[in-house]
Ligand SMILES: Nc1ncnc2c1ncn2[C@@H]1O[C@H](COP(=O)(O)OP(=O)(O)OP(=O)(O)O)[C@@H](O)[C@H]1O
């Protein structure tokens with residue numbers, strides 16, 4: 001049984017069915033990419049897994065337990081971290097306070113909290129230099145580092161990232177994705193939503209392609225990267241992706 | 245000059261009461277964008293619970309320190325429970341509905357508390373024990389300051405400092421500030437958002453209750469209607485300082501107290517309310533974000 005198993009999720013916004021039966025798996029230590037165009041349902045999938053949205057039907061099984069219906073804050077405690085779309089850092093708090101909140105559930109264990117913070121600062125030395133700065137004054141790339149670091153503070157078994165490279169320069173995007181690879185190498189399972197399909201497939205083990213709420217393709221990342229349909233839709237014409 | 249300083253002393257004392265009530269508005273508004281119009285009436289409820297203890301139950305005859313602790317702590321707890329009840333039964337079902345529904349409900353809760361107090365404690369003016377604290381004082385040059393004023397002012401400052409330390413020095417306080425920015429992101433940190441909202445209601449009510457008891461001790465009389473104008477003054481203070489902004493509420497409260505005291509001193513007590521609401525309207529028109537600016541970011 002996989003670490004995370006999503007089965008037949010149907011999610012509605014009012015009368016609109018955003019997910020029409022999504023199923024996917026993530027095994028321990030692998031990077032699973034979720035690709036798809038604007039409005040395909042990628043963000044909805046992640047928000048449903050982390051408990052921010054409730055599916056009408058379907059299950060999310062994490063470590064053998066169905067977590068549908070469990071409160072979002074409790075799901076974090078089970079070991080699912082989520083870096084939301086658009087970073088959503090706490091702009092009026094300092095960098096350090098943002099990181100501290102990432103470890104909210106272990107707030108009484110000061111030594112453990114400090115150790116994790118040290119590890120995050122080692123991963124992102126830029127954050128260490130700016131720890132007393134208000135998070136809202138960080139650059140876009142630094143904010144993304146903070147969002148990832150903040151999620152790592154809960155030491156998740158599964159880390160879900162929603163478009164971490166969005167809005168970053170190609171160089172910075174590569175560096176963020178490289179960091180994601182490092183995190184996975186340390187044993188964390190990663191669910192990676194990306195518009196940047198080429199780079200996502202380069203670091204992922206497996207991938208799913210979502211279109212209008214359904215999985216239309218799945219397989220090994222290396223194979224999908226050469227798949228004609230994927231190439232045409234997500235890798236070929238850059239215009240196709242930017243003409244939102 | 246002597247008169248001016250004398251009015252200043254009075255203004256700061258009264259202003260510190262307004263500041264406590266204003267903090268309740270600001271804390272709750274900061275995290276759920278709700279103007280809890282019952283805030284002034286919570287202060288009234290606190291004052292009446294304190295009165296019941298001190299007068300009806302005779303706590304005033306206990307040793308002073310014991311009487312005072314009971315007269316602050318029990319009303320603070322009781323009022324917190326009242327505010328939690330309001331949250332649970334009146335606001336919670338509406339939290340994700342229209343803003344108007346919840347605003348009108350908040351006004352309704354204010355009336356509800358007033359009428360409930362009328363039923364429980366009656367319409368008469370109730371007297372706080374007059375001789376609990378020494379009425380003596382000392383002179384600073386031309387100004388006479390009573391020990392009571394000093395004690396009440398320091399108590400207010402202590403409560404405000406405590407609140408500030410809590411909000412800025414603890415993880416739960418940090419979570420409260422995070423909620424001002426983004427509820428879903430807070431959930432993803434493992435923060436139980438409902439629990440933090442409850443905490444905000446508890447803190448807001450406790451500060452209001454403490455101010456109510458202090459008002460009772462200072463003016464020596466209370467009535468079930470006292471919460472209405474108190475609430476509006478404190479609301480003005482919160483808006484003046486920048487609603488959602490904690491230091492803003494403190495400063496705003498002091499400014500409204502001073503303004504009121506100078507008005508009463510130099511013009512006439514009749515103008516107090518006019519001036520205060522003139523300020524409210526002026527702030528809303530000229531600078532709706534208040535002196536310190538609405539610190540809270542847009543949530544949507
Ligand atoms: N809060 C909402 N209310 C109503 N409809 C929504 C809401 N959020 C998303 N949707 C709709 O659900 C569908 C899936 O949206 P979702 O955000 O999951 O897409 P996405 O794959 O993450 O897209 P993008 O790449 O643009 O972020 C879209 O059609 C979108 O319009």
Ligand SMILES: [Mg+2]
Pocket residue numbers: 042043044085162
């Ligand atoms: Mg999305």
